[in-house]
Amino acid sequence: QDLQKPIIGLSSTSGGGTSTSVPLTYVQAVIRAGGVPMILPITHDHELLKRMLDNIDALILTGGEDVDPLKWYGEEPLPALGGIAPRRDSFDVALARLAVERNIPLLGICRGHQVINVAFGGTLYQDIPSQVKDARVKHRQNAAANYGTHSIRIEQNSLLHQQIGTQHIAVNSFHHQAVKDVAPGFKVTATSVDGVVEAMEKTDSDQVYSVQFHPEGFIANDINTFLGIFEYLVKKAEQHERKKKQ
Numbered sequence: 001q002d003l004q005k006p007i008i009g010l011s012s013t014s015g016g017g018t019s020t021s022v023p024l025t026y027v028q029a030v031i032r033a034g035g036v037p038m039i040l041p042i043t044h045d046h047e048l049l050k051r052m053l054d055n056i057d058a059l060i061l062t063g064g065e066d067v068d069p070l071k072w073y074g075e076e077p078l079p080a081l082g083g084i085a086p087r088r089d090s091f092d093v094a095l096a097r098l099a100v101e102r103n104i105p106l107l108g109i110c111r112g113h114q115v116i117n118v119a120f121g122g123t124l125y126q127d128i129p130s131q132v133k134d135a136r137v138k139h140r141q142n143a144a145a146n147y148g149t150h151s152i153r154i155e156q157n158s159l160l161h162q163q164i165g166t167q168h169i170a171v172n173s174f175h176h177q178a179v180k181d182v183a184p185g186f187k188v189t190a191t192s193v194d195g196v197v198e199a200m201e202k203t204d205s206d207q208v209y210s211v212q213f214h215p216e217g218f219i220a221n222d223i224n225t226f227l228g229i230f231e232y233l234v235k236k237a238e239q240h241e242r243k244k245k246q
């Protein structure tokens, strides 16, 4: 059949409960990669959630607030924990679990990377500087999103390696939390020199993957080094769309 451009769902943030929004950089990156962006507003209505997933061909969990440690990985909040968004946590975790259950291609970015890890049983460092021994890399950069400030090393033949074609590159960095215990069924595919997890993928799937950095920040500024991360998702979304039509 004639395939239309696949619809890529983007999890939104609620702006304190009075709005639903996604940074424009995610929208621009999806369009550049050949997809149609669709913002998914936060809801706890399971029927609404399912209808949203019926109408997308892939899902991106976007960046934002810290994840509630007590609710999602059983830790008391440390003084260095940042702002949390409980309603968003529940929404994002439900989206991640339903997407995997329904074989919908899934990409997590920054917070989204961390949400995928806790959604499937992993834990987080609540604050890298106060918790990671030898934390000697600045993970909250004071530089534009289109500029890479620290390097990462990528596992050979990982999805990320296939998507961007290199095993060593500088990335942007806007986070103070990180994956600690990797969720069962996932593997680490990139790290920074201080051992912080910078990318993961599901071991029994080729369409569930996540990155701690922000590839969209480069793409929206016409730097296409990381465009392959989004183009791969769009390709998987096209396959999902084709299967839905069969």
Ligand SMILES: N[C@@H](CCC(=O)NCCCC(=O)O)C(=O)O
Binding pocket: 023, 062, 063, 064, 065, 066, 067, 082, 109, 110, 111, 112, 174, 175, 176, 177, 178
């Ligand atoms: N709160 C977490 C995740 C940080 C994060 O997602 N940063 C990006 C915010 C901008 C955006 O919405 O993309 C942490 O600090 O580790």
